[in-house]
Amino acid sequence: MNHSRAHASLLILAIAVLLVVAAVNFYMRQKVSVSVDHAVLARDIVFAEEQNVANELGLSQTYQSTIAARVRLHSLFIPADKAVELIEALEGIGTQTGATVSLASIDADNLDASPPGTIGSVNVQVSVAGSWSAAMRALKLVETLPYPMTIGTVSLESSGAGASAKRDWQIAFSIKAPIIKQ
Numbered sequence: 001m002n003h004s005r006a007h008a009s010l011l012i013l014a015i016a017v018l019l020v021v022a023a024v025n026f027y028m029r030q031k032v033s034v035s036v037d038h039a040v041l042a043r044d045i046v047f048a049e050e051q052n053v054a055n056e057l058g059l060s061q062t063y064q065s066t067i068a069a070r071v072r073l074h075s076l077f078i079p080a081d082k083a084v085e086l087i088e089a090l091e092g093i094g095t096q097t098g099a100t101v102s103l104a105s106i107d108a109d110n111l112d113a114s115p116p117g118t119i120g121s122v123n124v125q126v127s128v129a130g131s132w133s134a135a136m137r138a139l140k141l142v143e144t145l146p147y148p149m150t151i152g153t154v155s156l157e158s159s160g161a162g163a164s165a166k167r168d169w170q171i172a173f174s175i176k177a178p179i180i181k182q
Contacts, residue, residue, distance in 0.1 A: 076148050077180035080111045083122050086147050086177055090126060097137040099130030104172075111181040118181040128171045135169040142175070149177035 078086060087106060094101035104127050109120025128138045143151065154173040 077119065077178045078122070078147055080120065080179045080181045083108055083177070083179050086122060086145070086149070087124070089145055089147070090124065090142065090175070093138050093141045094128075096141060097130070097134045099128050099134035099138040101138060102127045102129075109179065111179065114181045116181055120179050120181070122175075122177045122179055124175045124177075126173055126175060129168060132167070132169050135171050139171055139173070142173075147177055149175050151175055 087103065090103060091101060093099075104125035106122070106124050108122040111118050111120050114120075126142070128135050130138070139154075152174050154171065157170045157172075159168045159170070
């Protein structure tokens, strides 16, 4: 009987050790699993941050490389509040050239209620009357005004007949200038 009891106590001890080892093994597997999950999450966060830094660097380079183009972009439009200056410049050409300059019609987009960055246009019908040299000088001055604009639909007429008679010339043209709300 003593022999059975010794075997039974060894068996109980072996089962207890087995249960402790199994519990420690389960605990360690859980800890390793959680550690691996944290490591994978940390790796993903680091990768995402590296991507963000690379994207930020790319955006910064694009921003720096487009500075000149963005500055030039503003020169392609007349600020909406400066459209009157264009009209005044057109009207002032007559006094500089000796020709009669009249603005037959002015049509400007109203950008007052528009958000900044809205693009519109000013359309002007111009009529110039005077001698050939005055009319041509007026047209040349219009072309060299420091405003971005397109001249279109130019018509030229003369009054007076014969070679000795003094002729008056009339030039009519349209101007379209882009404006932007700032």
